[in-house]
Amino acid sequence: MGLMSGKNVVIFGVANKRSIAWGIAQALHREGARLALNYQNDRMEEPVRKLAAELPGDTFIAPCDVTVPGDIDRFFAGLGKAMGHLDGLVHSIAFAKREELGGNFVDTSWEGYQLAQQVSAWSLIGLTKGALPLMEGRDAGVVCLSYYGAEKVVQNYNVMGVAKAALESSTRYLANDVGPKGVRVNAISAGPIKTVSAMGVSDFGSLLDNMAQKAPLRRNVDQGDVGNTAVFLLSGLARGITGQTIYVDAGYSILGA
């Protein structure tokens, strides 16, 4: 019996094999969860369906772009019909224009700021609201993905650092809102991992190298490390934990100079 057997979990953010969301999907599946996945647009439907086919089970798959009005409501209406209820929600999505992920932070545009906030931070609120009627009273969990650039200046992370700060703060406000309904909300602050989104950050390779050299564990983390922590946070083992940001960063964030 797995830690998540009999539980239904929806995961937003699988795009390809490198996606952190895919590492989380594999870990949740291994622990017995039944999964639901979104794909962002028509172009991504086939890759997501192909990946999902690698995990045997009755996976619910439907489109959802968090910037498209009505998409979130349509997604959860379909999910509710197919699965009946939810025990977990994973938010593993973010976006900022490439030109905002390098250069001077002072050059951040309003459009770029708005878009980064909408996709990377507001969507946690929108998706939690959409899922709530399916999670209420079930000792359910929500997990989102953050990064150290939320709290410290990380060169080139710029507008995404501000969006992650909003995401971590939203984690706390949401936790307080939905806690009385039995729903927990936590963030995982993951160390740098080579993914398609991450490669949009200028000079991302040096973040990886720096962490592998300096982190207490002297290594980078991977999608599997994050997946296992997501399982823990969504399982009954973490039933006393909410509103927290948990670091999966080989200890990097404890360092001073």
Ligand SMILES: NC(=O)c1ccc[n+]([C@@H]2O[C@H](COP(=O)([O-])OP(=O)(O)OC[C@H]3O[C@@H](n4cnc5c(N)ncnc54)[C@H](O)[C@@H]3O)[C@@H](O)[C@H]2O)c1
């Ligand atoms: N890779 C890292 O180094 C790292 C470190 C810490 C946190 N994170 C966070 O992990 C999460 C997953 O990113 P990843 O690194 O796995 O990259 P990824 O590119 O594999 O995943 C990003 C996902 O966001 C989705 N997305 C973007 N815009 C969307 C929209 N409008 N509507 C719906 N979905 C949308 C994409 O479809 C994709 O599935 C992000 O929140 C990211 O900021 C990544």
